[in-house]
Amino acid sequence: MIRPYLMFNRECDEAFKMYQKAFDGEMVSIQKYGDMPPNPEFPVAESDKDLVLHAQLKLTESGYIYGSDGSRNQQGSPKVSISVELDSEERAFKAWEMLKDGGSVYMDLQPTFFSKLHGSVQDKYGVTWMFTVN
Template identity: 75%
Template sequence: MIKPYLMFNRECDEAFKWYQKAFNGEIIAIQKYGDMPPNPDFPVAESEKNLVLHAELKLTETGYIMGSDYQQELQGADKVCISVELNSEEHAMNAWNVLKDGGTVHNELQPTFFAKLHGSVKDKFGVTWMFTVR
Protein backbone atom coordinates (compact mmCIF):
# COMPACT_ATOMS: atom_id res chain seq x y z
CA MET A 1 0.00 0.00 0.00
CA ILE A 2 1.28 3.48 -0.84
CA LYS A 3 0.30 6.52 1.24
CA PRO A 4 1.52 10.12 1.28
CA TYR A 5 3.57 10.81 4.41
CA LEU A 6 3.66 14.43 5.57
CA MET A 7 6.49 15.79 7.70
CA PHE A 8 5.85 18.73 10.03
CA ASN A 9 7.85 21.29 11.97
CA ARG A 10 6.30 20.61 15.40
CA GLU A 11 2.70 21.08 14.21
CA CYS A 12 1.59 17.58 13.14
CA ASP A 13 -1.03 17.19 15.89
CA GLU A 14 -2.61 20.55 15.03
CA ALA A 15 -2.48 19.84 11.28
CA PHE A 16 -4.07 16.40 11.55
CA LYS A 17 -6.91 17.74 13.70
CA TRP A 18 -7.46 20.43 11.07
CA TYR A 19 -7.44 17.86 8.22
CA GLN A 20 -9.80 15.64 10.23
CA LYS A 21 -12.23 18.56 10.50
CA ALA A 22 -11.87 19.49 6.81
CA PHE A 23 -12.62 15.97 5.56
CA ASN A 24 -14.77 14.76 8.47
CA GLY A 25 -12.07 12.10 8.66
CA GLU A 26 -11.17 9.47 11.21
CA ILE A 27 -7.89 9.55 13.10
CA ILE A 28 -6.68 5.95 12.97
CA ALA A 29 -3.56 6.44 15.09
CA ILE A 30 -1.51 9.08 16.86
CA GLN A 31 1.66 8.03 18.67
CA LYS A 32 3.85 10.54 20.47
CA TYR A 33 7.63 10.43 20.86
CA GLY A 34 7.04 9.94 24.58
CA ASP A 35 5.18 6.68 23.83
CA MET A 36 8.33 5.02 22.44
CA PRO A 37 10.20 2.49 24.54
CA PRO A 38 13.33 4.09 26.04
CA ASN A 39 16.35 3.75 23.76
CA PRO A 40 19.80 5.18 24.64
CA ASP A 41 20.60 5.44 20.90
CA PHE A 42 17.53 7.67 20.38
CA PRO A 43 17.05 9.85 23.46
CA VAL A 44 13.92 12.03 23.52
CA ALA A 45 14.10 15.38 25.29
CA GLU A 46 11.28 16.15 27.72
CA SER A 47 10.24 19.08 25.49
CA GLU A 48 9.76 16.70 22.53
CA LYS A 49 7.80 13.89 24.21
CA ASN A 50 4.44 15.35 23.13
CA LEU A 51 5.49 15.68 19.47
CA VAL A 52 3.92 13.24 16.99
CA LEU A 53 6.03 10.21 16.13
CA HIS A 54 3.37 8.82 13.78
CA ALA A 55 -0.19 9.74 12.83
CA GLU A 56 -2.63 8.23 10.36
CA LEU A 57 -5.85 9.83 9.16
CA LYS A 58 -8.55 8.27 7.01
CA LEU A 59 -9.77 11.08 4.73
CA THR A 60 -12.10 9.13 2.45
CA GLU A 61 -13.24 5.53 2.04
CA THR A 62 -9.90 4.56 0.48
CA GLY A 63 -7.78 7.69 1.03
CA TYR A 64 -5.31 7.97 3.89
CA ILE A 65 -2.49 10.29 4.86
CA MET A 66 0.19 9.71 7.47
CA GLY A 67 2.54 12.13 9.15
CA SER A 68 4.91 13.03 11.96
CA ASP A 69 6.93 15.83 13.49
CA TYR A 70 10.48 15.92 12.17
CA GLN A 71 13.48 16.65 14.34
CA GLN A 72 14.85 19.42 12.14
CA GLU A 73 13.38 22.34 10.20
CA LEU A 74 11.92 21.24 6.86
CA GLN A 75 11.03 23.29 3.80
CA GLY A 76 8.85 22.67 0.73
CA ALA A 77 9.32 19.27 -0.92
CA ASP A 78 11.10 17.87 2.16
CA LYS A 79 7.72 17.95 3.94
CA VAL A 80 6.25 15.14 1.80
CA CYS A 81 7.50 11.61 1.19
CA ILE A 82 6.06 8.40 -0.23
CA SER A 83 5.38 5.69 2.34
CA VAL A 84 5.51 2.15 0.97
CA GLU A 85 4.14 -0.65 3.16
CA LEU A 86 5.20 -4.12 2.04
CA ASN A 87 4.72 -7.67 3.30
CA SER A 88 8.00 -8.97 1.84
CA GLU A 89 11.41 -8.15 3.29
CA GLU A 90 13.00 -9.26 -0.01
CA HIS A 91 10.78 -6.91 -2.04
CA ALA A 92 11.62 -4.04 0.31
CA MET A 93 15.38 -4.74 0.15
CA ASN A 94 15.35 -4.89 -3.66
CA ALA A 95 13.55 -1.54 -3.98
CA TRP A 96 15.67 -0.02 -1.19
CA ASN A 97 18.94 -0.99 -2.88
CA VAL A 98 17.87 0.57 -6.19
CA LEU A 99 16.62 3.81 -4.62
CA LYS A 100 19.62 4.36 -2.35
CA ASP A 101 22.02 4.11 -5.33
CA GLY A 102 23.01 7.74 -5.86
CA GLY A 103 20.68 8.83 -3.07
CA THR A 104 20.95 9.72 0.61
CA VAL A 105 19.90 7.35 3.39
CA HIS A 106 18.03 9.17 6.17
CA ASN A 107 17.34 6.09 8.33
CA GLU A 108 18.81 2.68 7.51
CA LEU A 109 16.33 -0.04 6.58
CA GLN A 110 16.41 -2.11 9.77
CA PRO A 111 14.20 -3.78 12.38
CA THR A 112 12.36 -1.43 14.76
CA PHE A 113 10.00 -1.79 17.70
CA PHE A 114 7.03 -1.26 15.37
CA ALA A 115 8.02 -3.14 12.19
CA LYS A 116 10.15 -5.98 10.83
CA LEU A 117 11.98 -3.35 8.76
CA HIS A 118 11.70 0.43 8.51
CA GLY A 119 13.83 3.09 6.87
CA SER A 120 13.83 6.18 4.68
CA VAL A 121 15.94 7.28 1.75
CA LYS A 122 15.99 10.29 -0.59
CA ASP A 123 16.62 9.04 -4.13
CA LYS A 124 18.90 10.70 -6.67
CA PHE A 125 15.91 12.66 -8.01
CA GLY A 126 15.16 14.25 -4.61
CA VAL A 127 12.11 12.10 -3.75
CA THR A 128 12.02 10.71 -0.21
CA TRP A 129 10.77 7.14 0.21
CA MET A 130 9.82 5.54 3.54
CA PHE A 131 9.69 1.74 3.69
CA THR A 132 7.84 -0.32 6.29
CA VAL A 133 7.64 -4.12 6.34
CA ARG A 134 5.11 -5.43 8.86
Protein backbone atom coordinates (compact mmCIF):
# COMPACT_ATOMS: atom_id res chain seq x y z
CA MET A 1 0.00 0.00 0.00
CA ILE A 2 1.35 3.42 -0.93
CA ARG A 3 0.07 6.60 0.68
CA PRO A 4 1.54 10.01 0.00
CA TYR A 5 3.04 11.71 3.05
CA LEU A 6 3.15 15.47 2.76
CA MET A 7 5.63 17.52 4.77
CA PHE A 8 4.76 21.12 5.61
CA ASN A 9 6.49 24.01 7.29
CA ARG A 10 3.90 25.10 9.90
CA GLU A 11 0.93 24.82 7.43
CA CYS A 12 -0.23 21.21 7.73
CA ASP A 13 -3.38 21.89 9.76
CA GLU A 14 -4.48 24.67 7.42
CA ALA A 15 -3.70 22.64 4.28
CA PHE A 16 -5.44 19.48 5.49
CA LYS A 17 -8.56 21.45 6.46
CA MET A 18 -8.68 22.84 2.92
CA TYR A 19 -8.13 19.36 1.40
CA GLN A 20 -10.85 17.95 3.66
CA LYS A 21 -13.29 20.62 2.50
CA ALA A 22 -12.25 20.39 -1.17
CA PHE A 23 -12.82 16.63 -1.36
CA ASP A 24 -15.54 16.31 1.31
CA GLY A 25 -12.96 14.14 3.02
CA GLU A 26 -12.88 12.56 6.44
CA MET A 27 -10.15 13.52 8.93
CA VAL A 28 -9.32 10.09 10.28
CA SER A 29 -6.81 11.30 12.85
CA ILE A 30 -4.72 14.30 13.75
CA GLN A 31 -2.14 14.50 16.51
CA LYS A 32 -0.34 17.66 17.53
CA TYR A 33 3.18 17.93 18.93
CA GLY A 34 1.60 19.11 22.19
CA ASP A 35 -0.21 15.73 22.49
CA MET A 36 3.09 13.89 22.93
CA PRO A 37 4.22 12.95 26.42
CA PRO A 38 7.14 15.13 27.57
CA ASN A 39 10.52 13.76 26.51
CA PRO A 40 13.78 15.52 27.46
CA GLU A 41 15.43 14.05 24.35
CA PHE A 42 12.78 15.65 22.11
CA PRO A 43 11.75 18.95 23.69
CA VAL A 44 8.83 20.77 22.04
CA ALA A 45 8.79 24.55 22.19
CA GLU A 46 5.56 26.11 23.41
CA SER A 47 5.16 27.80 20.01
CA ASP A 48 5.29 24.38 18.27
CA LYS A 49 2.78 22.48 20.41
CA ASP A 50 -0.13 23.21 18.03
CA LEU A 51 1.79 22.00 14.96
CA VAL A 52 0.75 18.69 13.36
CA LEU A 53 2.78 15.67 14.36
CA HIS A 54 0.74 13.31 12.17
CA ALA A 55 -2.50 13.67 10.21
CA GLN A 56 -4.45 11.11 8.20
CA LEU A 57 -7.13 12.30 5.77
CA LYS A 58 -9.45 10.04 3.74
CA LEU A 59 -10.05 11.74 0.37
CA THR A 60 -11.90 9.01 -1.52
CA GLU A 61 -13.30 5.56 -0.73
CA SER A 62 -9.82 4.03 -0.65
CA GLY A 63 -7.55 7.06 -1.02
CA TYR A 64 -5.71 8.57 1.93
CA ILE A 65 -2.97 11.12 2.47
CA TYR A 66 -0.78 11.62 5.52
CA GLY A 67 0.96 14.78 6.60
CA SER A 68 2.91 16.59 9.28
CA ASP A 69 4.78 19.76 10.08
CA GLY A 70 8.55 19.72 10.20
CA SER A 71 11.23 22.21 10.99
CA ARG A 72 12.78 22.07 7.53
CA ASN A 73 11.96 24.62 4.85
CA GLN A 74 10.00 22.87 2.10
CA GLN A 75 10.19 24.58 -1.28
CA GLY A 76 7.29 22.98 -3.13
CA SER A 77 7.22 19.30 -4.02
CA PRO A 78 8.58 18.94 -7.54
CA LYS A 79 9.07 15.15 -7.32
CA VAL A 80 5.70 14.31 -5.80
CA SER A 81 2.22 14.57 -7.27
CA ILE A 82 -0.99 13.24 -5.87
CA SER A 83 -3.20 11.62 -8.47
CA VAL A 84 -6.89 11.79 -7.59
CA GLU A 85 -9.42 9.80 -9.58
CA LEU A 86 -12.94 11.08 -8.98
CA ASP A 87 -16.29 9.67 -10.07
CA SER A 88 -18.01 13.02 -10.52
CA GLU A 89 -17.27 16.11 -12.57
CA GLU A 90 -18.98 18.20 -9.88
CA ARG A 91 -16.61 16.90 -7.17
CA ALA A 92 -13.62 17.50 -9.44
CA PHE A 93 -14.58 21.10 -10.23
CA LYS A 94 -15.26 21.87 -6.56
CA ALA A 95 -11.85 20.62 -5.44
CA TRP A 96 -10.12 22.12 -8.51
CA GLU A 97 -11.45 25.62 -7.82
CA MET A 98 -10.30 25.50 -4.21
CA LEU A 99 -6.84 24.10 -4.93
CA LYS A 100 -6.04 26.44 -7.81
CA ASP A 101 -6.84 29.52 -5.67
CA GLY A 102 -3.40 30.96 -4.91
CA GLY A 103 -1.70 28.13 -6.80
CA SER A 104 -0.46 27.47 -10.33
CA VAL A 105 -2.35 25.59 -13.03
CA TYR A 106 -0.08 23.30 -15.07
CA MET A 107 -2.84 21.84 -17.26
CA ASP A 108 -6.41 23.12 -17.22
CA LEU A 109 -9.08 20.70 -16.03
CA GLN A 110 -10.51 19.65 -19.39
CA PRO A 111 -11.73 16.68 -21.44
CA THR A 112 -8.95 14.44 -22.79
CA PHE A 113 -8.73 11.40 -25.00
CA PHE A 114 -8.35 9.18 -21.93
CA SER A 115 -10.86 10.70 -19.50
CA LYS A 116 -13.90 12.95 -19.15
CA LEU A 117 -11.67 15.48 -17.37
CA HIS A 118 -7.99 15.71 -16.58
CA GLY A 119 -5.78 18.50 -15.23
CA SER A 120 -2.84 19.33 -13.03
CA VAL A 121 -2.47 22.12 -10.46
CA GLN A 122 0.01 23.07 -7.75
CA ASP A 123 -1.79 24.44 -4.69
CA LYS A 124 -0.64 27.41 -2.61
CA TYR A 125 1.22 25.02 -0.29
CA GLY A 126 3.39 23.65 -3.12
CA VAL A 127 1.62 20.30 -3.50
CA THR A 128 0.91 19.17 -7.08
CA TRP A 129 -2.43 17.47 -7.75
CA MET A 130 -3.42 15.56 -10.91
CA PHE A 131 -7.18 15.21 -11.40
CA THR A 132 -8.86 12.53 -13.50
CA VAL A 133 -12.59 11.94 -13.95
CA ASN A 134 -13.43 8.73 -15.80
